[in-house]
Amino acid sequence: MTDASHNPAELPIKVAARDVTVSYSGKQALHNVSIDIPDRSVTAFIGPSGCGKSTFLRCLNRMNDTIEGAKVGGSLTIDGREINDKSIDPVVLRASVGMVFQKPNPFPKSIYDNVAYGPRIHGLALSRPELDEIVENALRKAGLWDEVSDRLAHPGTSLSGGQQQRLVIARAIAVNPEVILMDEPCSALDPIATARIEELIDELRENYCIIIVTHSMQQAARVSQQTAFFHMGNLVEYGPTEDIFTNPRDSRTQDYITGRFG
Amino acid sequence: MSIIAIVALAIIVMLAGGFYVGRSRAIAAVSGATASLHSLPNYHGYHVAIWTGLPAFLLLAVYGMFGPTLVDRITAAELRRDAIVLTSSFESELASDPEILALEEALTLLRARADAISDSMAELRSASGSDRDPQRLEALAVEQTDLVNQIATTEDARLARRDVLRDRVSAEAAASGAEVRALAGFELVHAPRERRQLFLSDVRRIATDGLASRASDELDAAAAVMAHHDLRIRYLFAGLALALAVGGLVRTRGQIAGPFRARNHVEGLVTAMLFLSSVIAIMTTIGIVFSLLFESIRFFSTVPLTEFLFGLQWSPQIALRADQVGQSGAFGAVPLFAGTAMITLIAMVVAVPIGLLSAIYLSEYAGPRFRLTAKPILEILAGIPTVVYGFFALLTVGPAIRSFFAMIGIDDVVTQSALSAGLVMGVMIIPFISSLSDDVINSVPQSLRDGSYAMGATKSETIGRVIIPAALPGIVGAILLAVSRAVGETMIVVMAAGQGANLTANPLESVTTITVQIVMLLTGDQEFDSPKTLSAFALGLVLFVITLLMNVLALRVVQRYREKYD
Numbered sequence: 001m002t003d004a005s006h007n008p009a010e011l012p013i014k015v016a017a018r019d020v021t022v023s024y025s026g027k028q029a030l031h032n033v034s035i036d037i038p039d040r041s042v043t044a045f046i047g048p049s050g051c052g053k054s055t056f057l058r059c060l061n062r063m064n065d066t067i068e069g070a071k072v073g074g075s076l077t078i079d080g081r082e083i084n085d086k087s088i089d090p091v092v093l094r095a096s097v098g099m100v101f102q103k104p105n106p107f108p109k110s111i112y113d114n115v116a117y118g119p120r121i122h123g124l125a126l127s128r129p130e131l132d133e134i135v136e137n138a139l140r141k142a143g144l145w146d147e148v149s150d151r152l153a154h155p156g157t158s159l160s161g162g163q164q165q166r167l168v169i170a171r172a173i174a175v176n177p178e179v180i181l182m183d184e185p186c187s188a189l190d191p192i193a194t195a196r197i198e199e200l201i202d203e204l205r206e207n208y209c210i211i212i213v214t215h216s217m218q219q220a221a222r223v224s225q226q227t228a229f230f231h232m233g234n235l236v237e238y239g240p241t242e243d244i245f246t247n248p249r250d251s252r253t254q255d256y257i258t259g260r261f262g
Numbered sequence: 263m264s265i266i267a268i269v270a271l272a273i274i275v276m277l278a279g280g281f282y283v284g285r286s287r288a289i290a291a292v293s294g295a296t297a298s299l300h301s302l303p304n305y306h307g308y309h310v311a312i313w314t315g316l317p318a319f320l321l322l323a324v325y326g327m328f329g330p331t332l333v334d335r336i337t338a339a340e341l342r343r344d345a346i347v348l349t350s351s352f353e354s355e356l357a358s359d360p361e362i363l364a365l366e367e368a369l370t371l372l373r374a375r376a377d378a379i380s381d382s383m384a385e386l387r388s389a390s391g392s393d394r395d396p397q398r399l400e401a402l403a404v405e406q407t408d409l410v411n412q413i414a415t416t417e418d419a420r421l422a423r424r425d426v427l428r429d430r431v432s433a434e435a436a437a438s439g440a441e442v443r444a445l446a447g448f449e450l451v452h453a454p455r456e457r458r459q460l461f462l463s464d465v466r467r468i469a470t471d472g473l474a475s476r477a478s479d480e481l482d483a484a485a486a487v488m489a490h491h492d493l494r495i496r497y498l499f500a501g502l503a504l505a506l507a508v509g510g511l512v513r514t515r516g517q518i519a520g521p522f523r524a525r526n527h528v529e530g531l532v533t534a535m536l537f538l539s540s541v542i543a544i545m546t547t548i549g550i551v552f553s554l555l556f557e558s559i560r561f562f563s564t565v566p567l568t569e570f571l572f573g574l575q576w577s578p579q580i581a582l583r584a585d586q587v588g589q590s591g592a593f594g595a596v597p598l599f600a601g602t603a604m605i606t607l608i609a610m611v612v613a614v615p616i617g618l619l620s621a622i623y624l625s626e627y628a629g630p631r632f633r634l635t636a637k638p639i640l641e642i643l644a645g646i647p648t649v650v651y652g653f654f655a656l657l658t659v660g661p662a663i664r665s666f667f668a669m670i671g672i673d674d675v676v677t678q679s680a681l682s683a684g685l686v687m688g689v690m691i692i693p694f695i696s697s698l699s700d701d702v703i704n705s706v707p708q709s710l711r712d713g714s715y716a717m718g719a720t721k722s723e724t725i726g727r728v729i730i731p732a733a734l735p736g737i738v739g740a741i742l743l744a745v746s747r748a749v750g751e752t753m754i755v756v757m758a759a760g761q762g763a764n765l766t767a768n769p770l771e772s773v774t775t776i777t778v779q780i781v782m783l784l785t786g787d788q789e790f791d792s793p794k795t796l797s798a799f800a801l802g803l804v805l806f807v808i809t810l811l812m813n814v815l816a817l818r819v820v821q822r823y824r825e826k827y828d
Contacts, residue, residue, distance in 0.1 A: 091719070095717075101709055107713065107728050108731055117719075118717045121717070172716075
């Protein structure tokens, strides 16, 4: 793989993958991916549909466990701790690796209960005021507080699409994760809501390691510091976003970002 | 073979021919360049075939439904005309017979006295304080009963005398050589109702070469009249049907041309047929509801609605002597409502947890192989005839419950109890709840599950906190449908719950339900217009209203749920 140990910034490495392979019911979807992802920055995964970028993303919080017939091989560490290990409880792991999905998926509960969902199941708050504080903080960080503070008891599904996606981000933040995975978080949103989410991603970068899968080249260029290009289950190229977009080394990357395929 | 069958066959042949004529003519109309037709050749064929067959067959259907009645009417009218002379002589006999006159006078007197007594009884009942005189009321009631009996006997005597007079007129006419047809007409007009119907059906049988219950000159004469009219009507309808078919064929054949929009016409006819089918279904429902409603209204004219809905005593078997109707009949349906409610509750207590938990297991935990085997097996439960559940409840569960309670020292438990019926009904309901809930749980979007897992929730946390709340409206809908099924269930309770209309909260006693009572009231020989029989309609109406409300509620809940996720 190209430059597996390349560290594009002077930031500590948060997530490190070595020869990660994934197969679904015997069909290999990801071939020997090795990558180092730094903390406190945004890393974008780009590539055509079916290239394995979402599959790799789902390895990082072991969401592939919930898919029948999925097999993950290789080594994946977060802060130097192996997460594919049997001793790691995926349920505990997922509390520190939050995830935001393509379509906003608020639970059929109130706005408050949506955000309080994680803290409640992980026992993060001992009292109601404490929980209130966690919820308020998460909503503030997600930039949603001012819009919903007067209707926390309304159902989460009553919000607009962009608001729902920020609610889901607030829900992920509420359990204080270290890594936030975003799987095409803006693909179901209009440009204005998208701009709002991108702004939010930029703010969150200061505290979290954010990994975002996107189909929009402009979005990757706007929000990320590092970009990884996946193709046919392989990691083709990985480096600082600027380099990837202005000076790609691989011809496939060149073709993809100039819109020749994908 | 009857002319109608021949015509029907001819229409079928014409219909098939019409299809080919339409098809080939359409092709010929554009000299083979079918692409320039507005509609494909087949549509032209369908168009011709439909207009050839449909109106003609509708007419034949009308004949099938109303033909015999029409013939009966025409025959009866003709015979009645023949009997005018006899009828007038009978009427003059009636008006001049001293016995009839005396009886009629007596009846008028008796009725006046009965009215007076019921007036004074009403006065006494509404009186208060010192004016209240229960003894006098009782005496009046006895007198009223007596009067009612007298009225009935007098009326019977009058009718008997009338019959004697009629038979005499008829015999005299026969002796003096009156026309047979006049005698037949006289019979048809003035005989008692049952005899008239028997006469008419015998006439019909003779006219159509069937076996009649008896034979007489009058019958033969009437049958000749009927056979004549029958044949005329038959030929009339057959000719009309044939004309319609030919007319349709000719008309639609003439319409065929390149730009003719046969496709749209066929589409319109298909729409009309679909509409007609749905109208038939709806009309049937409306018809059933109205028949329930009208019979119930008849029932409520003898038993007040409030007594029926709030009375605590149900014993339709007593106090039903013809002259005592409505005075002490016990038609309080509360014990039935309570019994229905209790058995339904027991069934739900069994079915809801088991059904729901098995649905959760099947949809969330079970592997695909187990699911594929378990689900059909569970659904077989729904296919078992309820009568089988019934004797399972009666022969296995009932005795088991009794011996269990005997073991812990309660000896007076009966075999036919609310508990055994409820338990078995619960088992029967399980597949409803599990199957419907399973569908609902499966339709909760995967994204919600993913969202919850990604938050670090375990499977059971996800199910309890996200999936069940999301599926709740659908589950509630499923439960409501199951309740309405349980309320309307009959066979299990008939066999296992007993028939005693006990108002009790003890599930070990035997109770009875609305459905069981309907069965009891309508099986065996019953007078059709006694309140006992009519009360079945009132119960049916109550049952209908309950299940209707349940279903409407369930559908609305489910609908709201659908709107949220689609």
